[in-house]
Amino acid sequence: MWKSHPKALPYLFLSEMWERFGYYLMIGIFTLYLKDVKSGFAMTEKEAADLYGTFIALVFLTPFIGGLVADRYLGYKKSIVLGGIMMGAGYFMMGIHNLPMLYVAMTLVIIGNGFFKPNISTLLGNFYNEEKYLAKKDEGYNIFYMGINVGAFICNFFGAALQILLGWQYAFMAAGLGMFIGVLVFLLGTKHYGNKTDKKGIQEGDMPFSKIVLYILVPSVIFGIIGWLLKGVASDVNLDSAIFGSDSTDAFIFACIPVVYFYGSLYFKAKTEEKKPIGALLSIFAVVILFWAVFKLNGSALTTWADRYTDRQVTGTTEQVFKKLVQSKEVKYSKDSTELYDSSFRLQKENGEVKKVIDYPVYFRNSAKETLPKEGETISVWATSISQSINPGWVIILTPLVVAFFTYLRSRKKEPTTPTKIAFGLLISALSVLVMVAAVHIGNNGTEKVSVWWLVANYGVITIGELFLSPMGLSIVSKLSPKNITALMMGGWFLATSIGNKLSGVLASMWDTYEDKANFFWVNFGLLLFATLLMFALVKNLNKVMKDHGIN
Known part of the structure; x- marks a missing residue:
């Protein structure tokens, strides 16, 4: 497999695999750690989801700046190594049980990811720009994408075992160790990189970095501070009187205003021949925000679903395997037991005041009566974070099948255009939410646990949507962007992802406000269906723009 590809590919593949091992291990346990009363930070569902949403939003915002800095000043090697070290240090620091330290750790991960994520992908592309490897470019990126998902798949098993056996700190340390291994592997491949890691410097037509700072970064910081300080009307569910639900959400939304304005100005200031492609890209960015809002619920609302509403009991051979691998916890049943399997805080109104009270979701609370064990009997349940391995x-499994499907359609000259693929990706993603609506009804709105196969089915369907949409989005940006602002437009894609991630946190923070959990998923379905209809309405015009610019 490797012989027909650049010699650097195995090193970049393994570096990315270990980097994603660390990142997804951390993401898999992040909200569980925040909500844990005994060893975490005892946050409510709303507080944990809000912090999670802000975190992953900023993680996807910094690659825009990190890519520009690498392109013009640091080069790719220095940027990747610097970013990896910062992320690894951040993961290690997350295990230190101190809230200010947690925020410092998150900041390191946010900035480090900005230097690592865009530049290792760009470096890979540099090798495939050579004529002898040009035909292998798509295959090379497919192999690289496999590395990402292999790391994302295996990490949660290690994270679960370490958390059960030794505690949260050691699970976060494993994430940091994975990141440092990724940096080491990257450095071992140095002799194969040649001049591909060199900085490009400032090219003709590039927007000066000083202007980017002046017109984007500084106004965003100022607007963010304004958003944090401004207050709305306090209520029972809005204790800090935030305008959009929380101070962090207010700050993020306000900070995005100058950035969104800047991207809008690119269209109005563009040359006549560049207006249509820029307008096409901006419309796609707006639509895919809703996809990421629902897709990124995997680390928040869907983790809660796996934790509280999914039957995680393992028996027989599976139980023995899980015990040997330390992937399961033992839960003792007693009608009057105060033993906790998991715990968190919730908001409750008492004597006219809203107070933070401890909530004990004992594992057996919503188990079907016929499945309850005998008094004093112990069962084994698999660790919640393992559900994060379902999507990768x-x-x-599905990437080779989707690639083969489009190859088949191409051979018959029936392959849909890139915008059409994105539209169908949104439709398929919307259908995945209906699986969760059905799961809620099967479980009588959470009064009984349901099979894990509902989660597996939901992830299976939305993964098809992801494969139709995510790679296609990056592809269309590279195809339609005017050459002198390609980096800026790629930043626009990351901005859309970032806003979607924050919206995901906002959605997840409302989980406890829905008595009927089906309504929560119906809202998500409505958002994706709206995005689907909007995208199909745009397809004809988008296809025309691509055709006019000689793009298939």
């Missing part, structure tokens, strides 16, 4: 598992 599906990606590994």
Whole structure:
């Protein structure tokens, strides 16, 4: 497999695999750690989801700046190594049980990811720009994408075992160790990189970095501070009187205003021949925000679903395997037991005041009566974070099938255009939410646990949508962007992802406000259906723009 590809590919593949091992291990346990009363930060569902949404939003915002800095000043090697070290240090620091330290750790991960994520992908592309490897470019990126998902798949098993056996700190340390291994592997391949890691410097037509700072970064910081300080009307569910639900959400939304304005100005200031492609890209960015809002619920609302509403009991051979691998916890049943399997805080109104009270979701609370064990009997349940491996598992299985499907259609000259693929990706993603609506009804709105196969099915369907949409989005940006602002437009894609991630946190923070959990998923379905209809309405015009610019 490797012989027909650049010699650097195995090193970049393994570096990315270990980097994603660390990142997804951390993401898999992040909200569980925040909500844990005994060893975490005892946050409510709303607080944990809000912090999670802000975190992953900023993680996807910094690659825009990190890519520009690498292109013009640091080069790719220095940027990748610097970013990896910062992320690894951040993961290690997350295990230190101190809230200010947690925020410092998150900042390191946010900035480090900005230097690592865009530049290792760009470096890979540099090798395939050579004529002898040009035909292998798509295959090379497919192999690289497999590395991402192999790391994302295996990490949660290690994270679960370490958390159960030794505690949260050691699970976060494993994430940091994975990141440092990724940096080491990257450095071992140095002799194969040649001049491909060199900085490009400032090219003709590039926007000066000083202007980017002046017109984007500084106004964003100022608007963010304004958003944090401004207050709305306090209520029972809005204790800090935030305008959009929380101070962090207010700050993020306000900070995005100058950035969104800047991207809008690119269209109005563009040359006549560049207006249509820029307008096409901006419309796609707006639509895919809603996809990421629902897709990124995997680390928040869907983790809660796996934790509280999914039957995680393992028996027989599976139980023995899980015990040997330390992937399961033992839960003792007693009608009057105060033993906790998991715990968190929730908001409750008492004597006219809203107070933070401890909530004990004992594992057996919503188990069907016929499945309850005998008094004093112990059962084994698999660790919640393992559910985070379902999506990357599906990606590994389905990617070759989706690629083969489009190859078949191409051979018959029936392959849909890139915008059409994105539209169908949104439709398929919307259908995945209906699986969760059905799961809620099967479980009588959470009064009984349901099979894990509902989660598996949901992830399976939305993964198809992901494969139709995510790679296609990056492809269309590279195809339609005017050459002198390609980096800026790629930043626009990351901005859309970032806003979608924050919206995901906002959605997840409302989980406890829905008595009927089906309504929560119906809202998500409505958002994706709206995005689907909007995208199909745009397809004809988008296809025309691509055709006019000689793009298939």
